[in-house]
Amino acid sequence: MNYTEVKFTFQPFDSIYHDLLSASLAEIGFDTFHTEGEMLLAYIPNGSISNKEIENVISEFFIPDIKITFKTTEIEDRNWNEEWEKTHYEPIIIGDLCAIHAPHHKNIPLVQHDIIINPRMAFGSGTHETTSMLTEILLNKDDLKDKNTLDMGCGTGILAIAMSLSGAKNVYAIDIDEKSVDNTIENISLNGITNIETMQGDAYSISKIGKQFNLIAANIHKNIIINDMRHYTNALAPKGELLVSGFYTEDANDILSIAEEYGLSLKRTYSKNNWCVLQLQAT
Numbered sequence: 001m002n003y004t005e006v007k008f009t010f011q012p013f014d015s016i017y018h019d020l021l022s023a024s025l026a027e028i029g030f031d032t033f034h035t036e037g038e039m040l041l042a043y044i045p046n047g048s049i050s051n052k053e054i055e056n057v058i059s060e061f062f063i064p065d066i067k068i069t070f071k072t073t074e075i076e077d078r079n080w081n082e083e084w085e086k087t088h089y090e091p092i093i094i095g096d097l098c099a100i101h102a103p104h105h106k107n108i109p110l111v112q113h114d115i116i117i118n119p120r121m122a123f124g125s126g127t128h129e130t131t132s133m134l135t136e137i138l139l140n141k142d143d144l145k146d147k148n149t150l151d152m153g154c155g156t157g158i159l160a161i162a163m164s165l166s167g168a169k170n171v172y173a174i175d176i177d178e179k180s181v182d183n184t185i186e187n188i189s190l191n192g193i194t195n196i197e198t199m200q201g202d203a204y205s206i207s208k209i210g211k212q213f214n215l216i217a218a219n220i221h222k223n224i225i226i227n228d229m230r231h232y233t234n235a236l237a238p239k240g241e242l243l244v245s246g247f248y249t250e251d252a253n254d255i256l257s258i259a260e261e262y263g264l265s266l267k268r269t270y271s272k273n274n275w276c277v278l279q280l281q282a283t
Contacts, residue, residue: 002045002046002074002075003032003043003044003045003046003074003075004043004044004045004046004048004049004072004073004074004075005041005042005043005072005073005074005075006030006041006042006043006044006054006070006071006072006073007039007040007041007070007071007072007073008021008039008040008041008042008068008069008070009038009039009068009069009070010038010040010066010067010068011066011067011069012066013038016248016274017040017063017066017068018033018035018040020061020062020063021040021057021061021068022040022042023221024057024060024061025042025054025057026177028049028053028054028057029044029045029048029049030042030043030044030049031043031044031045031179043075046074051072054070054072058070090105091105091108092132093109093111094111094132094135094136094139095111096109096110096111096112097111097112097113097136097139097140098111098112098113098114098115098135098136098139098162099111099113099114099115100115100117100132100135100158101114101115101116101117102116102117102118103116103118103190112139113139113162113165115135115158115161115162115165115191116187116190116191117156117158117187117190118156118183118186118187118190129272129273129275130219130245130246130275130277131155131158131159131219132272133245133270133272133275133277134159134162134217134219134243134245134277135158135159135162137243137270137277137279138159138162138163138166138217138243139162139165139166141166141215142166142167144163144166144167144168144214144215145167145168145169146167146169147167147168147169147170147214147215148168148169148170148171148172148211148212148213148214148237149163149168149170149171149172149213149214149215149216149217150171150172150173150174150206150209150213150215150216150217150235151163151171151172151173151174151217152174152203152206152216152217152218152220152228152232153174153175153176153218153219153220153224154173154174154175154180154181154184154198155175155180155183155184155219156180156183156184156187157173157183157184157185157187157188157196157198158187159217159219160172160173160184160188160196161187161188161191161193161196163215163217164193164195164196165193168195168215169195170195170197170211171195171196171197172196172197172198172199172209172211172213173188173196173197173198173199174198174199174200174201174202174205174206175200176200176201176202177200178200181198181199181200184196184198185198202228203227203228203231203232204231206231206232206234206235207231207234207235209235211235212235212236212237212240213235213236213237213240214236214237214240214241215240215241215242215243216232216235216236216240216241216242216243217242217243217244217245218232218242218243218244218245218246219244219245219246220244220246221246221247222246222247222251222254222255225244225246225247225255226254226255226258229255229258229259229261229262230262233259233262233263233264233282236282237282238282238283239281239282239283240281240282241267241279241280241281241282242259242264242278242279242280242281242282243277243278243279243280244277244278244280245275245276245277245278246275247275247276248274248275248276249271249274249275249276250274251276252269252276252278255278256278259278259280263282263283264280264281264282265280265281265283266278266279266280267279267280267281
């Protein structure tokens with residue numbers, strides 16, 4: 001399959017813009033991303049997108065005073081995901097707690113938990129601060145034994161895998177993107193895990209499972225978290241926990257105000273490079 005390469009430049013530049021724009025571009029069909037310095041390179045099959053659709057994404061970019069320009073080029077057929085895995089995806093080592101790596105990585109240090117991921121360019125490969133923070137939080141939890149848990153917006157399935165490794169009895173993983181669901185299934189198999197059930201859908205799908213959850217993790221986006229808060233809280237068991245991330249520390253109060261409306265209280269806040277995780281609890 002031949003691809004179109006789109007190069008994006010930002011003025012002024014901040015590395016977090018790569019993550020934010022990539023998330024928006026994935027929603028309109030882009031399936032591979034990597035960076036060259038301050039430039040974001042995004043790939044999509046030829047004929048799948050128009051310049052107008054790209055311009056619409058840029059016009060809706062929610063950080064003000066940013067000028068984003070782009071240039072498109074048709075390129076030869078190559079396995080872009082495989083190339084990205086080999087050249088851009090490096091192992092993630094979280095102290096002596098966990099190593100997250102692709103099958104081809106060698107010389108991985110001895111740690112408590114070894115998680116193998118074929119990232120397939122799905123979000124949540126462990127390279128982002130929010131995913132690594134949540135993975136560490138989940139792997140350090142000692143109260144998940146025999147509990148029901150949910151990874152909402154599962155991406156590669158890392159968080160669902162971490163829940164299983166921490167002793168959860170029944171783990172569910174939901175994502176609106178079919179490729180992410182397929183990637184989660186692949187990664188579950190790579191790690192020899194048998195207690196994770198996957199589903200394609202959005203927050204409305206949670207009620208179809210018919211369970212109350214002792215823990216839900218949603219590493220998505222501020223606006224989606226706020227919009228779907230009622231679905232998360234309706235599915236939480238008494239004293240159940242909600243871990244939300246995918247937003248900046250300055251956005252935490254907006255999410256907290258909505259969470260409090262639904263009876264959730266703040267247990268703890270985590271942050272790394274201005275990215276935030278809120279640990280909330282139901283009554």
